[in-house]
Amino acid sequence: MSSLIRVWNIPGGVHPPENKKQSLQLPLGEIPLPPVLVIPLNQHLGTPSQAVVQVGDNVLAGQLIGAADGTFSVNTHASTSGTVIAIEECAIPHPSGIAAESIVIQPDGLHAWIEKEECADFRALDRLDLLDKIRAAGIAGLGGAGFPTAVKLAPKSTQIIDTLILNGAECEPYITADDMLMQVRANELIAGTLLLSHILHYPEKLLIGVEDNKPKAIAALKMAIASASVTDPEAKKIQVVSFPTKYPSGGAKQIIQILTGRETPSGHHSADIGVICVNVATAVAAWRAVRYGEPMISRVTTIVGEALQTQRNIDVLFGTPISYVLEQHGFDKNRASRVVMGGPMMGFTLLDLDAPVIKTTNCILAPSKQELPAPPPAQACIRCGMCADVCPASLLPQQLFWYAQAEDFDRLEAHNLFDCIECGACSYVCPSTIPLVQYYRAAKGSIRQNELEKEKADRSRQRFEFRQARIAKEEAEKEAKRLLRQKAAEEAKQKLADKAASLSALPQVSQTVPDVVSAAVAKVSSVQVSTDEQKTKLERMVNAAKVTLEFSQKPLVPNKTNPVISEEQLVKQQVRIKQAELKLAEAEKKLADFIATQPVQNPTDAKPIEAAQATSVTPEIIVAAKTATAEVTATIEDPMAAAIARAKARKKAAAIPDKSDEEKRAEQIKALQSRLQKARERLAQAEAENDPNIEAFRLGITKLEERLNEIQNSIGLQTG
């Protein structure tokens, strides 16, 4: 089983003190059940799972308590049997120290399992069924990121997977969890590798990458492969590849580069280059999920640091409070400089020790003050370039730092900030001890924030533009309609005049259609009435505009509700005055126009034929007039006949009074009186409040009064 694989070199990298011996002295241990288990619903990358149990429910070990919310989410299971005593926000291990929804279980001490569905031969099952089993078991990447394993193992059909890499590099100092797991569960890892190979349609290469500082693990794996090969020829394909120890060779992108020489394109997944990379512990968990039907409820975790009496690896249930774990290992609070979840290069400090062990907890590091002293203050960057020499992504950390300080986000993007894997190698070597990674994290956060805000702003800008466009469209439609109406009215007027003219010119015909004539006369006279009304209306408009202008020109006086006149108010007043002036000018212009056109449009005493002659100057109207008179085939010659017809029509109209008119008018008067009453009340209120629309109210009342008088007069006329 000698390695036939070329081991590639990766750029950069550092060699921090390994510190792996201290946790490997003792065998893999276990700790007693804690008094409570706090199981967060989000222990993975993706959407948090949804609680499916209630407070007071009794649960069994391995029972589903949080169901995955969508594909990019992971199931959560009870780690032991007991009672759900709370579902609430609890401290979780997170760099920000936030709390998150968790299910708190009080163990009953029995650790009774749910019924498990075993599967002796996974090859007998469909791949999709196997993926379902893995998904159901709540398996997320145990290497540190917590990527949902079922998602990772289901690449797109266009992504042909030719290499499966089991990541056993474990390059972080101190951490030995994977090393321990590979030593004691080598057989399960080989079986898990074969399972994943089956799910991924048997990739050409099955590689287990291990750094050369783990000879025991390598030997155990080689033995396990040899024994598995006896029964399963597929196992012969598995190769254990050891490569030189260098941090951060255990990063997914890095181990892929080491074992295949390929680089995952920026912004893509490794499946795009035909590689799937799975942590060794994840493979074991997947195997157990399929073989024994065991949901993932525990993991191997390294408990290490000089502030502890016992340093070792333990198989610990998810949800066990870290304070309890530390307590079981003789934690001396006074000696510790900090408590870190993860390794010293990429781990984060815990702000609340009651946070539980979760799926991504590969190490709990409790170093003493001598071991990992507080960081010295940062000095100025001298651009020595040591950071660039150790960067595994070949970035220029010193330039990134410069631009991150200046918040020059464009330059940061141009320098590929988002290809930074935050391994911390640059900070490690920095002679000025600048917390470089922290600057990059902050800059990434700001850029993401800016992008979100930009998206939001874009959306509201779009909304605003759409609204403007919609209003403009509506205005245009209104204007078009108005023009149409105007045109139609003019045409109708014209037609009517023509018709009247033609009819009056041919009295013999008009006698055959007396109704038409009378209607036309009525309309013409109504037009006359309305022109009068229009004039008064325009005059009223001018008056109202004048009053508004006067009102708005009144100096602003401080009163009770408004003791101080602000700049804004003055500006508003200016605007109001301007508007009022415009309105007045408009009204005056309209009135002037109206008066100017009046003699032409309002032929009070002129005969219809004259009106027709006066207005029918356009060729269309002449054509219309001609067609109107075509059927009678005669010419207009007697204007007097028209006058007679009109007089007749008027007589006729006056002779048909409405019988129920009186009651109607009485009703109208009543309605008007009540409206008037209401308007007066409103006016009084407006006066009290010093309402700017006060003049409008007054005008309204005057109008109502006028109308009322009119109707009363007409009644008087009729009755009198």
Next chain:
Amino acid sequence: MALLNITSPHTHGANRTGRVMRLVVYATFPGIAALTHFFGIGVLINVLLASITCVAFEAAVMKLRQRPVMFYLADCSALVTGILIGVSLPAYCPWWLIVSASFIAIVLAKQLYGGMGFNPFNPAMVAYALLLVSFPLQMTSWPTPLPLLPDGQATLSLVAALDKIFFGTQIDGYSSATVLDIMKQNAGLTLNDLYKKEAVFDGRWAGAGWEWVNIAFLIGGIYLLYKKVFTWHAPVSMLAALTVMAALFYDSGSSNSSGSPIFHLLSGATMLGAFFIVTDPVTSAVSNKGRIVYGASIGVLIYVIRSWGTSYPDGVAFAVLLLNFASPFIDYYTTPRTYGHKKPRRATDSTPRDGH
């Protein structure tokens, strides 16, 4: 134990800026020793005076800027600048020349730009160039090296040296032309004849004293390379470019020749420049590729100024300053290819990243 939020990584390498600078200081010792051997106590007085004034100016400015003085002095960068000024200026030069150089370097060229890490130009070279232009006579009066002194005559005594430095007492036959001057003014002699004629060459590579001074600085530089204080890229490319230029225009040692490659490598400030000036990280290009371009350009420019320049025999200071100007430009074209990218991205390319 308070549960503090401390950012990763939680462990740090042993390297510190102060240590880097101290290593640079140690690495100058062979060169200083050689200079002192050949030119006398004046070199030590130079170095001492320049170091003290540089550190004093640094402390004064830090005080003015209301920064913790000791914290900033601990990075030893002012000391390095002082030593570099001390070895660059001619021994026994007037005291005010040294003090001016320290002032220009620390106050004008470094602190006014924001201090450590923010200066675009090498402070010691700014001081050197400014003074060379302002006081060409004082700045080029190097004393006669030991091997050329009449038999039995030693370098100046401490008292005489102090007298010369602080009171400007003239000393007969004190200064003599350097080999670079002679080479520049050579007209009509082949190199062989020149070497024979001028005692200063002493029949060897690059003139009495200077060749050993350069070798001493080379030793210091190799020590720094071994200690990984800087990478090989800038100094090696500078020396290589200078060698190539000298070889190309050697012209078989005719009267038009400007000297052999070995002559250029071991004369003037070549080795001091290559390992102590060009390697200044603050003012050089940032990437390794960029540093190769930066170093090589300096090498070419040094040769150009030495051979075809009209007034100055040596060109290290000017070449370095010109390339300090150019280093952002070099950076623009020499960004390395990042993992997962097909080709390097230009420093101003702000096209959105893939997949985000």
